[in-house]
Amino acid sequence: MLLDDRILIDAPPTILHQLQTNNISSSQITDLLITHWHGDHVFGLPFLLLDRRFISDREGVSRLRIHLHSNGIERMKKICELAFPNTLEQVIEERVEWIVNDSGHANGWDYERFPVKHTPETDPHGYLLRDSNGFVLLHTGDSGPCETIEQRIPNSHAILLEMGVPDGDEFPYHHRPEDIIRTASKESQKTFLITHSYASGKEEKVGFSMPSLPSNAIQIEDGQLYNLDISGIQIE
Ligand SMILES: [Zn+2]
Ligand SMILES: [Zn+2]
Known part of the structure; x- marks a missing residue:
């Protein structure tokens, strides 16, 4: 991102x-x-x-x-x-x-780095970022569902979540569509940006097709431009 x-x-x-x-x-x-x-x-x-x-x-x-x-x-x-x-x-x-x-600053944003649930050897973390207008973006890195993410969702305007694996098995270090659906449905006022998708997103014969998710969970793509602010998220 x-x-x-x-x-x-x-x-x-x-x-x-x-x-x-x-x-x-x-x-x-x-x-x-x-x-x-x-x-x-x-x-x-x-x-x-x-x-x-x-x-x-x-x-x-x-x-x-x-x-x-x-x-x-x-x-x-x-x-x-x-x-x-x-x-x-x-x-x-x-x-x-x-x-x-x-915790620190990055050119107009304040951030807090926090641990997430992913392959421990990779020292996995997410970032809670706040800009000068008070817009709060929760970037969760790669992670399975975990408490450190859940705690921060209520204070965020937009949440970037990975969806690295399909349903059908247990994957503690990634989100599956069923995890996204559960999380996004619970916080229906929040916008979830879904990235790192296992699905190809194209009508191809290889790979997986895109799963259907709640309307507040947007499956984002490489190269897309978004306007993020407190009143909502617009795709350009
Ligand atoms: Zn990754
Ligand atoms: Zn990873």
Whole structure:
């Protein structure tokens, strides 16, 4: 998710393509908030840094603040070294600022980072974000249903939830359609943005088709633009 064209929550391997498709330069990103250390969320970091170093910010004007737990700094450096050996040390040293506290600011938003229920080895977290107008976005990262998310839903205007697996089995570390339906029906005044979907969303013969969800649970897609504010969510 990209907020205000400058705050990125996680960097998937496809990040550069997604930014280019939406006419956004990698140098516009001021803050990167990490939810957890699975490849689909962080393997885009080396590409992002490489692009800033050699293409979008050759002069080294912009800084990137990376918000993460302190034990993630070494992981991130390792990912960058594996991807581009002996290439990114300098850009990391000179142009990255590490922000390790569990609450802080990211260019117009205040946030609180909180633990969620996902593969424990990935240090999984979500973010409760509030902008200067009082709009509250709950970004839950990857997680199964859990108390830390439930507690924060009543104070949020929009809730971003993953739906990583289909119904039919027990998956404690992900939401299934039945979990989304239960959660969204209980809080029918809230808007749920459903992402990370196992379903293809297209009329193809491979994969799963989109499940039907309550009307306050919007199945979002890559590249879509949303206006989020206290009065509601509009798709552009
Ligand atoms: Zn994950
Ligand atoms: Zn994931």
